[in-house]
Amino acid sequence: MTEIDIQTAPHHAVGLTDEDVLAMYRQILTARAVDERMWLMQRAGKIAFVISVQGHEVAQVGVSRPLRPHHDWMAPYYRSIAAAMSFGMTAEDIITAHLAKADDISSGGRQMPGHYGAAAHNILSVSSPVGTQVLHAVGLAMGAWVRGDDAVAITYFGEGTANQGEIHEAMNFAGVHRLPVIFVCENNGYAISVPLERQVGGGSVAARASGYGFPGVDVDGGDLLACYAAGVDAHERARTGGGPTLIEAHVVRLTSHSSDDDHRRYRDAVEVEALKEGDPIPRLAANLQEWGLLDEAADEALRADVKAHVVESAARAEAHPDPDPTDILRHVYADGS
Ligand SMILES: Cc1ncc(C[n+]2csc(CCOP(=O)(O)OP(=O)(O)O)c2C)c(N)n1
Secondary structure, eight states, rough: OOOOTTTTTTHHHHTOOOOHHHHHHHEEEHHHHHHHHHHHHHTTTSOOOOOOOOOTTTHHHHHHTTTTTSSSEEOOOTTTTTHHTTTTTHHHHHHHHTTTTOOOTTTOOOOOOTOOOGGGTBOOOOOSTTHHHHHHHHHHHHHHHHHHHOOOEEEEEEEGGGSSSHHHHHHHHHHHHHOOOOOOOESSSSEEEGGGGTTTTTTTSSSHHHOOOOSEEEEETTHHHHHHHOOOOHHHHHHOOOOOOOOOOOOOOOOOTTTTTTGGTSOOOHHHHGGGGGGGHHHHHHHHTTSSSOOHHHHHHHHHHHHHHHHHHHHHHSOOOOGGGGGGGTTTTOOOO
């Protein structure tokens, strides 16, 4: 491997050890492998619907890393596979949820795929209407403030969702009360088929933050260290009474919006082909090699290990029992069952 000056390694400069960065890389690879496996399972008729994290993994793992699992709170959205994993959900948990098995920790098989939630990991359940989770995160942050603890809430959403009315209400309220909340907008340039220029007046989501009275930060969502540094800064501000931060991470959506969509109907062939160049994973792998943390053989071994772990996780998830149809109304009404 390449020799690198320990004092100048860029990950050390943002406070990450070699082990930290390699663990984050493994998490990113795992989220990608889970996603790819689920597309195969969807095509095989085992999973009804997939909505992908592909292209967003680096941003999610980087920004989420500074948060404290079991202490801070997460209000995710449907692409939050890597974020949910950084709070403790496993590959098996994610796939079990998509298969709607009885012991799915998100909902016992009662939610549609992509609707993560895990009480044991402080992860709120995803709601289908886009944007509702942002108000929930502000509520969580207010709860922490009322209790007087230093918990922070983080929430994630797309730039299309950033235009919903409740996002403005949530951010304004959080700004007025300086609540400990981190808003993460993962801007992939599309809300299903609608491109950015038809969604966001002025083109920038981060720029809106000054109107709510807190910092808005633009970050390259393919740059792990920049995302991590933005997360550290936002977390520190929230935890110490400095109020909210809005992070806009610019990412690519490598797939169609979901398995029910075909992006070739609104992205031309040149754009679809060019997406691969924006894939953050090969870029991160190249960085890790530059920083002396990985060589090609080690990378291949790591990817093979991750793939085997995900294949085994999927097999275990498939073997879990299906829910009993007779208790379909459990958790729907307050009947105590
Ligand atoms: C209130 C509401 N309106 C519309 C929809 C349908 N819908 C689901 S995802 C989506 C696009 C959201 O795009 P964006 O927020 O940019 O996130 P991305 O999927 O690109 O990550 C829409 C319109 C919905 N679920 N809820």
